[in-house]
Structures are given as C-alpha cells and as structure tokens.
Amino acid sequence: MHGRFDELGRFADPSLLILTSLADGPKHGYAMMTDIAEFSGVQMEPGTLYGALSRLERRGWVRPLAVDERRRPYEITAAGQDVLSQQLASMQQIVRVGRQRTAMA
Amino acid sequence: MTQTLAARLSQALIGCYPRRWRQRYGDELLDVLDQHHAGPRTVLNLAVSALSTHLDPAYRMEGVEMNRLRRIALISAAVVIPIALIAVPFGVFIADQNWKDSHWHIGISGGVDAMAFSPDQHMLVTATSGAYDGLDTLWNVANPARPSKLASFEGGAPTTLSPDGRTVVTVSFTDQPVMWNVANPRKPAKTTTLQTGDSSLLWGEAFSPDGHVLAVAYTDRLYLWNAVNAARPVLVRTLADPVTPPAPDGCGQPCQAPDPFYQGDIAFSPDGRLLAATAGSDQIALWNVADPARAVRIATMPSRSGFIDALAFSPAGNLLAAISYGGTVSLFSLADPARPARTATMPTLPAAQLAANPCSCSSAVYTLAFTADGRTLTGVASTSIPPKPIVTPNAQTATLPIRDYVFVWNVSDPHSVTRVAAFSHNVDTGYGNTSLPLLAPDGRTLAAGAPSGSFGMKLWKLP
Numbered sequence: 001m002h003g004r005f006d007e008l009g010r011f012a013d014p015s016l017l018i019l020t021s022l023a024d025g026p027k028h029g030y031a032m033m034t035d036i037a038e039f040s041g042v043q044m045e046p047g048t049l050y051g052a053l054s055r056l057e058r059r060g061w062v063r064p065l066a067v068d069e070r071r072r073p074y075e076i077t078a079a080g081q082d083v084l085s086q087q088l089a090s091m092q093q094i095v096r097v098g099r100q101r102t103a104m105a
Numbered sequence: 106m107t108q109t110l111a112a113r114l115s116q117a118l119i120g121c122y123p124r125r126w127r128q129r130y131g132d133e134l135l136d137v138l139d140q141h142h143a144g145p146r147t148v149l150n151l152a153v154s155a156l157s158t159h160l161d162p163a164y165r166m167e168g169v170e171m172n173r174l175r176r177i178a179l180i181s182a183a184v185v186i187p188i189a190l191i192a193v194p195f196g197v198f199i200a201d202q203n204w205k206d207s208h209w210h211i212g213i214s215g216g217v218d219a220m221a222f223s224p225d226q227h228m229l230v231t232a233t234s235g236a237y238d239g240l241d242t243l244w245n246v247a248n249p250a251r252p253s254k255l256a257s258f259e260g261g262a263p264t265t266l267s268p269d270g271r272t273v274v275t276v277s278f279t280d281q282p283v284m285w286n287v288a289n290p291r292k293p294a295k296t297t298t299l300q301t302g303d304s305s306l307l308w309g310e311a312f313s314p315d316g317h318v319l320a321v322a323y324t325d326r327l328y329l330w331n332a333v334n335a336a337r338p339v340l341v342r343t344l345a346d347p348v349t350p351p352a353p354d355g356c357g358q359p360c361q362a363p364d365p366f367y368q369g370d371i372a373f374s375p376d377g378r379l380l381a382a383t384a385g386s387d388q389i390a391l392w393n394v395a396d397p398a399r400a401v402r403i404a405t406m407p408s409r410s411g412f413i414d415a416l417a418f419s420p421a422g423n424l425l426a427a428i429s430y431g432g433t434v435s436l437f438s439l440a441d442p443a444r445p446a447r448t449a450t451m452p453t454l455p456a457a458q459l460a461a462n463p464c465s466c467s468s469a470v471y472t473l474a475f476t477a478d479g480r481t482l483t484g485v486a487s488t489s490i491p492p493k494p495i496v497t498p499n500a501q502t503a504t505l506p507i508r509d510y511v512f513v514w515n516v517s518d519p520h521s522v523t524r525v526a527a528f529s530h531n532v533d534t535g536y537g538n539t540s541l542p543l544l545a546p547d548g549r550t551l552a553a554g555a556p557s558g559s560f561g562m563k564l565w566k567l568p
Contacts, residue, residue, distance in 0.1 A: 028133070028136075029133055029134070029136065029137040030136070030137045030140045030141065033137070033141070045146060045147050045150035045151075046115075046134055046137045046138055046141055046147065046150070046151065047147070047150035047151040047152075047153065047154030047155070048150055048154065049137070050130050050133070050134050050137075050154070051154045051157065051158065053130075054126070054129075054130060054158075054163075058163060067132075069136075070132045070133065070135065070136040071133070071136055072133050
C-alpha cells in the first residue's frame with residue numbers, strides 16, 4: 001500500500017485533493033480551494049494549500065503556468081496523473097474491500 | 106478575533122516564511138488571502154505552515170551558509186563565554202563589595218523580638234513571636250548583600266548564638282533556656298532545656314567570649330552555666346540581682362519601662378572576666394566572673410538617666426558604654442573594675458525629644474557597639490517619635506517616618522569624647538513603628554527588624 005504519495009507525509013491528503021482538482025484543467029490557488037470545498041467538502045486553508053503545492057511542484061507532479069496578474073494557475077503533469085491514478089486505484093481497492101466487509105457484517 | 110485582524114495577521118505571517126519561498130509563492134498566497142475569508146484557523150494554519158517550511162530541507166539554509174554560521178557562532182562563543190565567566194562574577198563581586206543595604210522578608214507572622222550575630226558576623230539569628238509560639242531563624246549573612254535563610258526552629262526571645270556559631274539558646278514556653286545544636290545550621294537539633302526553676306521573666310542570654318559560660322538573666326537573678334559541653338550545661342552559680350526601687354525621674358514620678366516585657370542587656374567583657382548586666386530600674390551591675398563558681402558583684406553604677414537599654418564593652422575591655430531609655434550614653438572607665446569611673450555622658454537625638462517628652466522614657470530602642478580598634482563608639486536609636494514636630498507650609502503638623510538615628514563618637518580619649526557623625530536613616534522594614542536595631546560585631550553594620558507582622562529585616566552598612 002505504501003506509494004510515492006506516502007512520502008508527502010501530512011501533505012498526502014491535501015495533495016490528493018489538489019491533484020484531483022487539477023485533473024479537469026489548470027486552476028489558480030483560490031479556484032482550487034473553492035473546487036475542493038465543492039467536490040469534497042474540505043475547507044482547505046491557504047497555508048496547507050501552498051505547503052502541498054510547493055511539494056507537488058518540487059516532485060514534478062504539478063507545473064506552474066504563466067502568471068496572470070498575481071494569480072498563477074497550476075496544471076497537473078503526466079507524472080502527476082500517474083501518481084493520482086495509482087493513488088485512486090489504491091483507494092478504490094480499499095473502498096471495495098471495505099464495502100464488501102461492511103456488507104458481510 | 107475579527108476578520109480584519111485575522112486577515113492582517115495572515116498577511117503578516119507571509120513574512121515569516123523563508124525568503125526564497127516568499128519570492129516564489131508570496132504574491133500568489135497574498136492573492137488567495139485577498140479572496141479568502143480569513144479567521145483564527147487561517148492564522149494558525151499559516152503560522153504552522155511557515156514554521157514547517159523553515160524545517161523543510163528544501164528551504165533550510167544551504168550547507169556553505171550553515172558552515173559559515175556555525176563558524177561565526179563558535180568564534181563568538183569562544184570570545185563571549187570566557188568574558189562572561191570573568192565579567193559576571195567580577196561584576197557580582199563589585200556589586201557585593203559596594204552593597205549599602207539589603208532588605209528581606211522573614212516570611213512568618215510576628216515581629217522580630219530579638220537578634221544576635223555570631224562573632225564572625227557570618228550568622229544572624231532572629232527570634233520572632235508568632236500568634237501562638239515563637240520561632241528562631243538562622244540567616245547566613247556572610248555576604249550581607251545576599252542574606253539567605255538557613256533554618257527555622259521553635260524558639261523566641263531572648264536568643265543568642267555561641268561564639269563558635271554551633272549553639273543557639275532560645276527560650277521555652279515556661280521561660281527556661283533551650284539549647285539548640287546548629288553545627289549543621291540547616292538542620293538545628295534541640296539538645297536540652299535548662300531548668301532554672303525561676304518563674305520570673307527570662308530576659309537575657311549571653312555566652313562568654315570563649316563560649317564556656319552561659320549567663321541567663323531573669324527579673325532578679327542571674328544564672329551562670331558551664332557550657333563547655335553545650336549538650337549538657339551545668340549550673341555553677343546563681344547571682345541575686347535585687348531590684349532597686351524605681352528612682353524618680355525629672356518629672357518626679359517613677360519612670361516606668363515602656364514595655365512590660367522590658368529587656369535590658371547583658372554582656373561579657375572581651376576577656377570573659379567581667380559580666381555587666383542592667384539591674385533594677387536604673388543601674389548597671391558589674392560582676393567578676395573570672396571564676397564563674399565564685400562570681401561576685403564588684404560594682405554598681407547608677408545610670409542617672411533611667412532604664413539602661415544596651416551595654417557594650419570596648420574591644421580592649423577598658424571601657425563600658427551604656428545607653429538609657431532616655432537616650433543618654435554613659436561611658437565608664439574600667440581601669441579599676443571595682444571602681445568604674447564615669448568619664449563621659451553623651452546625649453543622643455531622642456534626648457532632644459525630652460522637651461516634648463520630659464519623662465525621659467521614650468519609645469526608642471537602642472543598640473551600641475565599638476569598632477574593632479576601640480576608637481569609635483556607635484549608638485543607634487530607633488524611634489518613631491520625631492525629634493520635634495515639623496510644621497508644613499499649610500501649618501499642619503507632620504509626622505516623621507520611622508528612622509534610625511545614628512551617632513558616632515570618637516572615644517580615643519574617654520575623658521574627651523567628640524561626636525564625629527550624627528545622621529538618620531529611614532529604616533523602612535515595612536512596619537510603621539519602632540524597629541529593633543542591633544549593631545553587628547564590626548560596629549559598622551546595622552540589623553533592623555520589624556517589630557510586628559510578616560514584614561522585614563534589614564541589614565545596612567553605616568556610611
């Protein structure tokens with residue numbers, strides 16, 4: 001179960017949400033926060049967002065785009081999509097087993 | 106926390122991120138904050154995030170920079186630490202050398218009723234009266250700038266310390282002397298209670314300079330104990346000290362002691378051969394105690410100015426000074442101890458109060474001491490009574506604060522005594538009444554104790 005995501009430590013969960021948010025197209029910081037809040041209900045704070053973003057960028061999983069005034073959009077890279085897919089597959093496995101077991105109970 | 110304040114704090118916290126991080130993400134984060142409804146959670150989140158970014162290896166200082174910093178820190182430490190190791194103790198030493206006074210709280214209720222210094226002036230014992238019992242406290246005053254408490258134990262006034270500082274004598278509930286072994290001053294141990302069988306007031310205790318004899322003074326008797334074995338003193342002599350009738354004073358009425366628990370003074374001569382004690386209402390008795398078992402009264406000196414409050418032998422033993430409640434100092438030559446000769450009489454400031462208080466029974470408390478060279482005699486009167494009322498500009502009478510009035514005389518020639526200094530000092534023990542003063546053996550240090558309440562003790566170096 002241990003994947004590259006785990007290396008992100010406490011930023012693993014925010015990173016999963018960020019990559020998921022960027023999966024349907026580039027977004028700047030505040031747009032990511034509102035999108036994440038909409039699809040997951042998680043009110044991500046700016047400190048957490050940029051803590052995770054800087055780590056994702058360093059790993060090459062997201063890429064900064066040209067600044068539009070002070071707003072800089074980010075897009076997910078191919079490597080980021082791979083990692084996201086692996087993580088989602090791993091989570092899907094957990095979901096499947098969990099559902100089976102809860103159904104049996 | 107208001108939203109505006111949270112927003113401002115959040116923006117300010119961006120400045121706490123590492124510089125390279127701010128250059129890269131600072132503007133973006135500010136833009137997010139402009140749109141975000143910042144709250145306390147945002148502030149906390151940014152603070153934690155800024156801290157963790159500093160710990161992030163990617164934003165820690167680079168190796169070269171760290172090495173440089175380490176080198177600078179090592180060099181600074183190598184320079185600063187030795188300087189501090191020398192300068193700090195030296196500074197403390199200088200400060201201690203220049204100490205003028207120290208003031209501390211005794212930490213218990215009850216006033217200071219009695220005090221005694223060890224001859225080397227390293228220890229001070231104070232006796233305080235509580236609501237139900239008395240307590241003695243030993244203080245380390247070797248460094249008078251920083252007195253420290255050694256121990257407290259059951260006791261009360263009077264109290265005294267043996268010359269070797271290993272024994273404290275206190276008093277029991279039934280007015281019997283109690284010996285305490287304070288060889289380990291942090292763990293005093295009661296050794297014995299001396300049974301005199303005397304039911305009158307025990308008012309004075311004193312050790313001979315060699316510590317071999319303990320004199321104990323009751324209302325009309327003196328008891329001499331052989332204290333060579335401090336754990337088992339042996340009574341060697343009882344001296345009758347008949348009370349003489351009170352003499353009329355300047356008002357034509359007997360001058361009453363201002364305190365029913367009146368305590369006079371008792372003192373051995375430096376060679377231990379003489380014992381002086383206040384006697385009756387206005388006398389000083391001189392006893393030859395060279396052989397304590399055959400001690401005999403050899404002289405009686407009238408004070409001529411009421412009760413005697415304090416006595417002091419000169420270091421050479423050739424002079425005896427006494428100060429009365431009226432504030433008059435009498436100096437006696439002991440060239441022939443059997444015939445003490447009054448050589449001088451010196452008034453002190455409270456004597457000047459006599460105009461307002463003609464009965465010569467002031468509420469002052471006194472202490473006397475010679476300096477080690479025997480050339481100087483210092484007398485201290487602690488009084489709350491001002492020498493004369495002060496009339497303020499609005500024609501109201503003001504009261505002077507409690508003060509110690511200090512007088513210094515040159516007694517090189519006991520027949521021609523000259524006053525070399527007279528000044529007052531605000532005692533400020535925290536209690537607005539007469540303090541209990543005691544001059545230390547050096548004659549240059551004054552201890553003052555508050556007479557009531559959990560107030561203060563003060564040590565003061567006479568200027």
